[in-house]
Amino acid sequence: EIVLTQSPATLSLSPGERATLSCRASQSVSSYLAWYQQKPGQAPRLLIYDASNRATGIPARFSGGGSGTDFTLTITSLEPEDFAVYYCLQRTNWYTFGQGTNLEIK
């Protein structure tokens, strides 16, 4: 099983700041990594697929990068609605999710 480790577990930032979230895989997943945003009481929303492709309707302030085992999700200039939990997902060997990063308002 491929294990995804997200860091940090919690990230405290202010609106307008830049957020960088990390996801590390226990073995190469090529570029088959996605990022999701989840707000309390809501379903996850796809942000990024295949490491760097924004999903339909996702603002340009969200970007993804990386390949192999190390990936990042960057949010430039945080908006109030961006504070949420973020998960990464690999689809190389079925599906496994990271444990999540809680992006909270400082």
Place this chain on the structure above:
Amino acid sequence: EVQLVESGGALVQPGGSLRLSCVASGFTFSSYRMNWVRQAPGKGLEWVSHISSSSTTYYADSVKGRFTISRDNAKKSLYLQMNSLRAEDTAVYYCARDYNGPDYWGQGTLVTVSS
């Protein structure tokens, strides 16, 4: 607009059974693979099961032999038959369309396994 609506969640005793449903609209259901993903209270996401457009099925080890995924393309519906339920199966269950991984998700249905 893609919509997925789950139903069937309930309180059930350990060892019991439950069948979840998910009705799809806004896309050609028969052409897409589908998934069930669950989230225990206050926890992260866990992939449960997948079904191809031709009804080939796959399961997480945690549910293999107890859960069965199926689909009815005429009814644009996805199902999850859950047997021999355990306390650790307590979660919100989401159905999710699959396009290079789960893309659109329903709002989820809560399954609680408790005596």
